[in-house]
Amino acid sequence: MKFIRQTFESLRFAWQALRSNLLRTTLSLLGVTVGIFAIIGVFTIVDSLERSIRQSLAEIGTDVVYVQKWPWGFGGEYQWWKYFQWPETSYSDYKFLAERIEGAEATVVMDFKGGLTAKNGNNSMDALLQGVSYDYNKISVVDIEKGRYFMPQEIDAGRSVAIIGSEIAETLFPGDPDPTGKVFKIKGLNYSIIGIQKKKGKGLFDIAGNPDTKVILPYLTFAKSFQNRVENSVDIVVKGKPEDEGLVELESEIVGLLRTKRGLKPTQTTNFSINRPEAATKAVSGLFGVITMAGWVIGSFSILVGGFGIANIMFVSVKERTNLIGIQKSLGAKNYFILFQFLFEAIFLSLIGGLVGIGLVYLLSFIQLGTLDIVLSPKNIILGLSVSSIIGVLAGIVPAFGASRMDPVEAIRAK
Incomplete structure (x- = not known):
């Protein structure tokens, strides 16, 4: 109990000392404030960017591989002249x-086409079209x-039905609470609305396109109406089973089947790419790691200056x-006190x-940086x-230890 009481007494003395020298206290904490603001600010922005990218990557599929002509390039030499000679991945490959x-x-199987206008009477809006097969969801x-x-x-019959985004529904059918069953046009062709997606809002990274401004059609409908042929360059997406850790077996099976379909000999190089969304995640994480390190370096200099100031x-x-220390020790104050x-x-x-630095970062979260939602996480606090x-502790341990080792008689005599 005595130790606890003296500890609280030490806290009270420390607080009174800070209050009695407000100007000096304010100047002392500036370095730490700037340093913490720099470090936590960078961490918060990086976390927010990474969260936005991961959410966008999740929308293009989890536990999936993309079978495509072109590999996704994340560092190293990109041998485009080699990939250019490869055949396109086609609808027949998908089948x-x-x-x-x-x-x-x-x-x-899926494919995209932009630059098209959806119309209903005098109302119109630019839309991104996407043709998909049944298991797209x-x-x-x-x-x-x-x-x-x-x-x-x-899907199988290639009917003229569509799932549209919320912005398209609001623009083409203003004031209509439920336009399902209604018809709209794209390039003079009629499409019946069977579904409307929930409003998402514009994201910083809409890798698969903003669903609010997207029209999803059966692939055969999309290909015949907007690509003129079914056998077009497409993306083939394959989702693995939970027990296939790392999708190793799935990838091997795809390679074996597609090589067989294309008639490749054992000595011939595979002429298609299997891309993984997690590769993009790793590349982004590496970039953010560099930015985070830069934040630590910049913030550390400020904190170092602040530490020396303290x-x-x-x-x-x-x-x-010094005199007060001598009086306290002569009255029985222990060294640890x-x-x-x-x-x-x-x-x-x-x-x-x-x-104060964390508070400044929190205020930063109220600033609108485009579509980036900045969130100060408990982890960063x-x-x-x-x-x-x-x-x-590092800045105060040496002077505090020196004060605790003072001789009470010499301390009282000090001027």
């Missing part, structure tokens, strides 16, 4: 895989708010209160600086306070 593959939960998010998803017979102030504080008194003062200084506390 061959879909009919024979055993290690997949879903096999999907198994590899990507199709969040239907009104209406329904495609039926197999609609240490200097603590030495001055010890010098100013004096040490805690000055150490807590240094930690308080650093923590206040850290809290704890990190900022932890770094501040450590800096306070």
Whole structure:
């Protein structure tokens, strides 16, 4: 109990010392404030960017591989002249895989076309068209708010039905709470609305296209109406089974089947690419790692300056209160009481600086940076306070230890 009481007494002395020298306290914590703001600010922005990218990547599929002509390039030499000679992945490749593959939960074909206008009377809006096969909702998010998803017979027969985004519904049918069953036109062709997706809002990285401005059609409908032929360059997406860790078996099966379909000999190089969304995630994580390190370096210089400033102030504080230290020790104050008194003062200084820096980052989250949603996470708050506390301990331990080792008689005589 005595130890706890003296510890709280040390806290009270430290707080009173800070309050009695407000200007000096303010100047001391500036370095720590700037440092914590730089580090936590960079961390917060990087986390927000990474979260946005991961959400966008999740929309193009999880546990999936993309079978395409061109490989996704993430560093290293990109041998475009080699890939240029490869054949396009086609609808017949998709049919061959879909009919024979055993290690997949879903096999999907899809294609995109932009620059087209959806119309209803005098209302019109630019739209991104996407043609898909039936299992598309198994590899990507199709969040239907009104209406329904495609039926197999609609996909197989290539019927003129569509799932549209919320912005398209609002623009083409203003004031209509439920335009499902209504008809709109693209290039003079009629399409019946069977479903409307939930409003998502514009994202920073809409890798698969913003669903609010997208029209999804059965692939055969899309190909015949807008690509003039079914055998067109397409993306083939295959979703693996949960028990296939790393999708190793799935990838091997795809390679074997497609090489067979294309008549490749054992000595011939595979002439298609199997791309994985997680490769993009790893590449992005590597880039963000560099940015995070830069934030640490920049912030560390400011924190270092702030730490030296706090240490200097603590030495001055010890010098100013030498007589008081002597009186306290002559009245029976233990060494740890004096040490805690000055150490807590240094930690308080650093923590206040850290809290101000974190507060500035929190204010930054209210600034509109395009479509980026900046969120200060509890993890970054704890990190900022932890770094501040450590800096306070390191900056205050030497002067506090020196004060605790003073001889009471010499301290009282000091001027």
